[in-house]
Amino acid sequence: MTEKELRKLSRLDLLELFVEQSKEVERLKKELEEANAKLEDRRLLCQNTGNIAEAALQINKIFEQCQQAADDYLISVRANVKPQ
Numbered sequence: 001m002t003e004k005e006l007r008k009l010s011r012l013d014l015l016e017l018f019v020e021q022s023k024e025v026e027r028l029k030k031e032l033e034e035a036n037a038k039l040e041d042r043r044l045l046c047q048n049t050g051n052i053a054e055a056a057l058q059i060n061k062i063f064e065q066c067q068q069a070a071d072d073y074l075i076s077v078r079a080n081v082k083p084q
Helices: 002-009 011-080
Strands: none
Touching: none
């Protein structure tokens, strides 16, 4: 709407226009809040996924160390067993 058209509107029309604009602003604010909440949820999900991946790597390292310890134990047991 142009400035000239706005000047031709009555006070009642202008008030109605302001009310409509206020409703639109409130709707957009609510939409923005919802979008921000979804974004934060995704950030947390990505952060937790990273933490889970790091934990899985650490667990894999622990399993590798356990396997190596078991292999070393078997080697020492076999070395100490007398052949029959």
